[in-house]
Amino acid sequence: MFLLETLLAAQGLATKQNSSGRTRAVGPAAPSGAGAANGSGATSGSGAAQVQRPSQEQSNGSKTVLSEKAAPVLMDKCTEQVGGSVYSTGTDDIIVKIIHPVPAAGGIRRERTYVESGFRNGIYLLSAKGERFIGLSSETREVSLGKLPAGELIFAIKTPERNLFQTGPASRNPDHLEHAIIKTYLTLGIELSRIEVWFEDLYGPKRASDRDFNDTAIQIRGGVANNGAVADLLKTIATEKGETRQQAIAALKELNPKAAANAGFK
Numbered sequence: 001m002f003l004l005e006t007l008l009a010a011q012g013l014a015t016k017q018n019s020s021g022r023t024r025a026v027g028p029a030a031p032s033g034a035g036a037a038n039g040s041g042a043t044s045g046s047g048a049a050q051v052q053r054p055s056q057e058q059s060n061g062s063k064t065v066l067s068e069k070a071a072p073v074l075m076d077k078c079t080e081q082v083g084g085s086v087y088s089t090g091t092d093d094i095i096v097k098i099i100h101p102v103p104a105a106g107g108i109r110r111e112r113t114y115v116e117s118g119f120r121n122g123i124y125l126l127s128a129k130g131e132r133f134i135g136l137s138s139e140t141r142e143v144s145l146g147k148l149p150a151g152e153l154i155f156a157i158k159t160p161e162r163n164l165f166q167t168g169p170a171s172r173n174p175d176h177l178e179h180a181i182i183k184t185y186l187t188l189g190i191e192l193s194r195i196e197v198w199f200e201d202l203y204g205p206k207r208a209s210d211r212d213f214n215d216t217a218i219q220i221r222g223g224v225a226n227n228g229a230v231a232d233l234l235k236t237i238a239t240e241k242g243e244t245r246q247q248a249i250a251a252l253k254e255l256n257p258k259a260a261a262n263a264g265f266k
């Protein structure tokens with residue numbers, strides 16, 4: 001099961017609940033009865049998972065009809081993971097852009113569609129080697145991080161109140177709450193077009209903080225994924241033998257041929 005689940009997760013076909021169970025698929029999605037489990041090790045959680053099947057949204061007045069047999073919809077589908085993480089696939093340069101989406105036309109405010117914060121936050125990439133400054137939330141800047149080894153990339157903000165809030169699980173943050181939403185955009189529900197990270201910069205629960213996650217935002221593209229499938233498979237290939245290793249190689253070739261070729265499997 002592991003390899004299949006990993007593959008599904010890596011193709012964006014599976015999404016799992018985060019520790020607070022608030023993952024939601026923004027595009028049309030149907031819950032799976034297959035009981036697919038967390039195959040990426042991205043975030044700890046309840047273990048419950050949903051598999052997004054190709055489905056068609058048929059507008060019928062206010063009613064949305066989901067059909068499992070229908071063709072994939074021709075749109076960018078967005079999946080949000082509260083407390084999710086971003087991962088390098090190790091295959092391509094990673095480009096980070098500080099974004100400032102503008103309010104919708106007509107001045108109508110939609111939920112989490114633009115950045116608004118009284119703070120100017122510093123944006124960083126954290127790693128075992130230290131921290132790398134990307135820019136200020138108020139800037140419009142695009143930075144290439146180059147190619148980075150497959151594995152999790154922890155992005156963080158430093159606020160004027162001297163808080164450090166990180167992507168990933170709540171346990172990383174001083175208030176033990178999630179401070180970033182990972183939005184994954186898939187074209188045709190399959191091909192990754194980009195990942196965005198939206199931060200909440202106020203400390204504490206609702207009331208103390210507005211918890212609207214629109215204070216600082218970055219867009220990431222290139223060799224990235226919203227799950228650690230490539231890194232997990234590379235680890236399996238490095239540590240396992242026999243059939244398990246062969247299955248991992250086959251899965252990596254199918255999942256990410258470039259990552260497989262980089263590791264010497266063509």
Ligand SMILES: [Ca+2]
Nearest residue numbers: 210211212213
């Ligand atoms: Ca906020």
